Amino acid sequence: MNRLMLRRSLEEFFIEDIGERDVTSDLLFDPGTPGEIQFLAKQDGVLCGTAVIQEGYKLLNEAIEINLFLKDGDRLAAGDLIARVRGDMAALLKGERVILNLLQRMSGIATLTQQAVRNLNSSHTRICDTRKTTPGLRMLEKYAVRTGGGFNHRNGLYDAVMLKDNHIAFAGSITAAVKRLRTELGHMVKIEVETETQEQVLEAVEAKVDCIMFDNRTPEEIAKFVELVPESITTEASGGIELDQLELYGGSGVDYVSMGCLTHSVKALDISVKVPSLERTAAK
Secondary structure, eight states, rough: OOOHHHHHHHHHHHHHTTTTTTTTHHHHSOOOOEEEEEEEOOOOOEOOHHHHHHHHHHHHHOEEEEEESSSOOOOEEEEEEEEEEEEEEHHHHHHHHHHHHHHHHHHHHHHHHHHHHHHHHSSSSSEEEEEOTTTTHHHHHHHHHHTTBBOOSSSSSSSSSEEHHHHHHHHSSSHHHHHHHHHHOOTOOOOEEEEOHHHHHHHHTTTTOEEEETTTOHHHHHHHHHTTSSSSEEEEEEOOOGGGGGHHHHHHTEEEEEEEEHSSOOOOOOOEEEEEHHHHHHHO
């Protein structure tokens, strides 16, 4: 994950939340008052987002001390201590909500992705994400997918061509669309086409596209379509695929299964921020 881009995003998130000042913390505590908070897991899952803790608090106060006890990709159990953060009390409280929100969401995505990979149970087929991400959080959410063992589809409209049904309808055919694109594109940009029928699959193969998506097709249909596609062309299944169906898709021979649910409707992992008791602090 690009730390420069992360810091830039965090600056925007903090400005949105803090505004001119944190009227509660700034008025309640004198500048420099020391404090400690701990990030604790409240349920099992996969950790993702430790860089957010590090970069977030360093943005607010360079003197803050951060101790991480786990790394991204580690399995979490309820009660696990993820991080201890010490420093200016007001700064700790100002950053808490933004940092925790991101940590919970990224860990939720990593956890769901790992479950999808396990359900798929395939040494060939890979799980990947889509562009159905939260605006402003795409870099973080796609990183969380990778942390959970998944792979990234295109990052945006700019880095790969995907011919969807409406593109094809406006262009007149898959063949016409691909021909036009080949005259404009550089050799580094791939072309994927969305298909729903055997006729479209065969047309895409004839057009020598780089990737063929089988949209809203059953595992049985996909298994038949895959046989029509040469190994030089990557295949992808997509469209409303549920976790409990994944093993069937893995058995179809398709190269990738893309799942929008990994990012667009994931449940945040339950993580909390606590101030340790005086007794526990004194014992350390």
